[in-house]
Amino acid sequence: MPQQTQTEANITLYHHPKSGHCHKVALFMHLLDIPFEAVIPDMAAGEHKDDAFLALNPFGQVPVIIDNNTAVSDSNAILIYLATSYASDPNQWLGSTPTERANIQRWFSVAAGELARGPALARLESVFGATIDATSALAASTALLSTMESHLAKQQSPFLVSNRLTAADVAMYSYVAHAPEGGISLDKYPTLNKWIATIESTPGFVPMPSSDIPEVRA
Numbered sequence: 515m516p517q518q519t520q521t522e523a524n525i526t527l528y529h530h531p532k533s534g535h536c537h538k539v540a541l542f543m544h545l546l547d548i549p550f551e552a553v554i555p556d557m558a559a560g561e562h563k564d565d566a567f568l569a570l571n572p573f574g575q576v577p578v579i580i581d582n583n584t585a586v587s588d589s590n591a592i593l594i595y596l597a598t599s600y601a602s603d604p605n606q607w608l609g610s611t612p613t614e615r616a617n618i619q620r621w622f623s624v625a626a627g628e629l630a631r632g633p634a635l636a637r638l639e640s641v642f643g644a645t646i647d648a649t650s651a652l653a654a655s656t657a658l659l660s661t662m663e664s665h666l667a668k669q670q671s672p673f674l675v676s677n678r679l680t681a682a683d684v685a686m687y688s689y690v691a692h693a694p695e696g697g698i699s700l701d702k703y704p705t706l707n708k709w710i711a712t713i714e715s716t717p718g719f720v721p722m723p724s725s726d727i728p729e730v731r732a
């Protein structure tokens with residue numbers, strides 16, 4: 515049986531507690547103060563590939579949320595769904611001008627691209643024992659973190675887009691903050707570390723459980 519936490523919710527989150535894709539969804543629900551019930555499918559037993567789960571997400575992946583019989587999958591798509599459905603001002607999170615919206619979407623693309631191919635992939639090996647192309651994961655991580663560092667250093671605020679916390683920051687936070695668990699050091703990125711600290715000091719912030727930190731990759 516899946517493990518369950520929290521009660522009295524309309525939203526069910528199917529997740530894995532050490533997945534950054536899942537953490538960003540849980541984090542966003544905490545930031546928006548949305549109650550939810552968390553369910554952990556038995557992924558080791560392949561529960562995320564059974565017919566019932568594939569009916570929720572044909573890709574057979576977590577996170578998935580069910581909100582009053584509506585299933586939504588993909589972490590970035592879920593952020594959009596939650597902000598649009600539950601935030602008092604969705605534009606605060608998703609952008610209030612064409613430029614803000616475009617920039618937030620750009621970070622969603624980075625989260626699904628460079629972040630997934632870099633720090634998230636590196637961590638997949640050390641935390642979950644997956645076989646990966648470590649050289650490629652390291653190169654992708656270094657390129658991404660250096661780009662984020664210079665982008666943040668040029669910003670007039672501690673955030674990725676405009677002068678407030680947006681869904682862009684939420685989409686990027688979990689795997690960047692936990693990059694050291696994949697052997698990717700954050701020591702060279704002072705502005706990025708300030709960004710992480712700013713998010714972690716936001717009311718409603720909840721951490722992802724930490725994993726052992728392996729040796730730093732070359």
Ligand SMILES: N[C@@H](CCC(=O)N[C@@H](CS)C(=O)NCC(=O)O)C(=O)O
Nearest residue numbers: 533534535574575576577588589590
């Ligand atoms: N694009 C998806 C990726 C989700 C994803 O990669 N989920 C992983 C856990 S972090 C998963 O369910 N892996 C199992 C599988 O692919 O079989 C998202 O952003 O939600």
